Amino acid sequence: MKAMILAAGRGERMRPLTDTTPKPLLQAGGMALIEYHLKALAHAGISELVINHAHLGSRVETVLGDGSDYDLTITYSPEAAALETGGGILQALPLLAPGPFIVVNGDVWTDYPFERLPPEPDGLAHLVLVDNPVHHHGGDFALDGGRVTTSGARLTFSGIGVYRPELFEGCEPGAFPLAPLLRRAIKAGRVSGEHYRGRWMDIGTPQRLAELDRMLMAENESP
Template identity: 40%
Template structure:
């Protein structure tokens, strides 16, 4: 299975740190965030990865090269204009069209069991399986509503539930997902969000599945969370390892 790391964002909430360094290269425990994500993929047997680039993207290429230093094969998708999560995946389609593929946000830290996620996806026969997690602030991140069998009913309260029934408490999307390659055909060309594609598929009755992940997860979205991630690593709460 191949994977894509989304690394093209501007990192505006982490300025001035990101004025001269792309957010995915910010170090945590002595390694760039992006490198920790690559090592997570490698730990689960995924060695072919494409990374999308925009803001200071040449620094990412210089830091990682072809990936051989990490035992990986890396490709890059350059975006002169930001394409968003949906458009970025669409642009990388030629690399991803061999079968199901994994997508991770390149600016989060997690020890998600990717092997279990992929297994859950294959068992579900869904078009996509999203890693979700319980979080008291799920509504802030954007809630994901599942039924008792793990089928996703809503993302960000869309589409409206025609027949509200038994649902589990809302959780949040962790920015880690497995997709069937047929989803690439559902993504319109140009900039856009993959979440909009997902809600459109849900409104058409297509099957999307949620995998409840456990373990560590952190979004490096602002200076406070970046500092907390470094504290977590120093205190052993973050089990990142080469």
């Protein structure tokens, strides 16, 4: 099974930090955000990884290289201009297909064990949902017997999912979001899901990055 980390966002809310450093390379706990994903994916048995990039993307390639330091083989999918989540995945699809693949947002931190993800989702996609953070109290989707729905008590989409290439059938190259594709598949009853109750943070602001850094540094200092 292959995986993709979405790392092409400009990180406007993270400025001025992202004026000189691509968002995935911002550090917390003494390590770049993206490295937590690399280590977790490798631990789960993933060996082939695709990373898209746009803003300061060459820095990402320079720091991570071919992935051998992480027991991974990394292939890059550069974007002249950020293609959003859907467009970025579509461009990278030839590197990920023909089977289902994992996609992880590069701007989240979590201790989710990626080995739990189903290699063959029951439908077009499988989504990991988490408790709603304070800054997103309304949530995104609901769960009903292992199926993702749009009605009921809502949870937040974690940015972690497994997708079949068929989810992107009919899409044209260019920039477009992933959410409408997921909502269409959810409406058709073709998206499974799970509620992860472990640790997860959306690192969308300098304040949240600092909070994560304090937490991880404190843990590193604990005996």
